[in-house]
Amino acid sequence: MEENLVSVIIPVYNVEKYLDKCVESVINQTYKNLEIILVDDGSPDACPQMCDNWVKKDKRIKVIHKQNGGQGSARNMALDVCKGDYICFVDSDDFVEPDYVQELLSACLNNNADIAICKIRNINESTYTQKDETPFSSSISVSGNNIVYDAYTNQSLYSHSPCNKLYKKFIFENLRFPEIKMCEDSAIYLQTFHAAKKIVAVPNTLYNYIIHSGSTMHRAMTLERIESILKNYDYNINFVIKNNLKSLIYPQVVACLNNCVGLYRNEKSKKIKRYIKNCYKNYRKKYKNIVSFKNAPLKLKLKMIYMKIF
Numbered sequence: 001m002e003e004n005l006v007s008v009i010i011p012v013y014n015v016e017k018y019l020d021k022c023v024e025s026v027i028n029q030t031y032k033n034l035e036i037i038l039v040d041d042g043s044p045d046a047c048p049q050m051c052d053n054w055v056k057k058d059k060r061i062k063v064i065h066k067q068n069g070g071q072g073s074a075r076n077m078a079l080d081v082c083k084g085d086y087i088c089f090v091d092s093d094d095f096v097e098p099d100y101v102q103e104l105l106s107a108c109l110n111n112n113a114d115i116a117i118c119k120i121r122n123i124n125e126s127t128y129t130q131k132d133e134t135p136f137s138s139s140i141s142v143s144g145n146n147i148v149y150d151a152y153t154n155q156s157l158y159s160h161s162p163c164n165k166l167y168k169k170f171i172f173e174n175l176r177f178p179e180i181k182m183c184e185d186s187a188i189y190l191q192t193f194h195a196a197k198k199i200v201a202v203p204n205t206l207y208n209y210i211i212h213s214g215s216t217m218h219r220a221m222t223l224e225r226i227e228s229i230l231k232n233y234d235y236n237i238n239f240v241i242k243n244n245l246k247s248l249i250y251p252q253v254v255a256c257l258n259n260c261v262g263l264y265r266n267e268k269s270k271k272i273k274r275y276i277k278n279c280y281k282n283y284r285k286k287y288k289n290i291v292s293f294k295n296a297p298l299k300l301k302l303k304m305i306y307m308k309i310f
Helices: 019-027 047-057 071-081 100-111 146-153 189-195 223-242 246-266 270-286 298-309
Strands: 006-012 034-041 061-066 086-089 115-124 129-132 140-143 165-168 198-211
Touching (some): 006 071, 006 100, 034 071, 061 071, 086 100, 100 198, 140 146, 146 189, 146 246, 223 270, 246 298
Parallel strands (some): 034 061
Antiparallel strands (some): 086 165, 115 129
């Protein structure tokens, strides 16, 4: 098994408080044949120097310094140069268990799978609480045409995050993250599962996601974030249409329209509300042959009426 090189890609931005713990958790993996790529995404704090210091401590570590372009951009730059037979992603404010790579790689090899998934532990930094977020208690294996549909209908199991997964390199051969500043994970998760012939989920909690004031979960709903969220629907809808995944086209459009209305109702900024409403109108026009008022679910019909009134 050790002959398989695993590339661990870590985008780094403004995380000087967390970076050392993250990198330590990776270099201390029980599986040693690693290529560790730190991508300094134009970080304004001490992270660039910290990355350079890590290169001196472990010969498996490589550093890329680049202008800030967001996490997707940073991951893509590493994907362009990585040499691993398998690829995994770790966010630089999180950390992984010592057997994270070993367990996922074993699962791939033993099951002839293209993607292996583990459970995620959410750790709230302010409340010191922990919770396992991925609800499965035994190994799960899915193959064939069921994978993408399963991934969409069971998102709590599969999750949008690439960080609790190990991928065979070919999954990213012709696939890159959209270079938006946030929420880029949601734009490609269906595409990764569509590329795989078989996936396996192991019931072990191997990835630790740290919830803190600067994490994505706690970021305010800025215009940039809402733009990213709504662009992700375009990516996924275009993908399922292009690949004729008929069972997913209607629910994807319904979810898009539902989310537009939800964002609109919860938003206080008039500028952002105008942006969301324009997006909603464009989606209604663009996808009118897929979801009309007549064939919309009752919940969405009520929301369509709400948008028409307000």
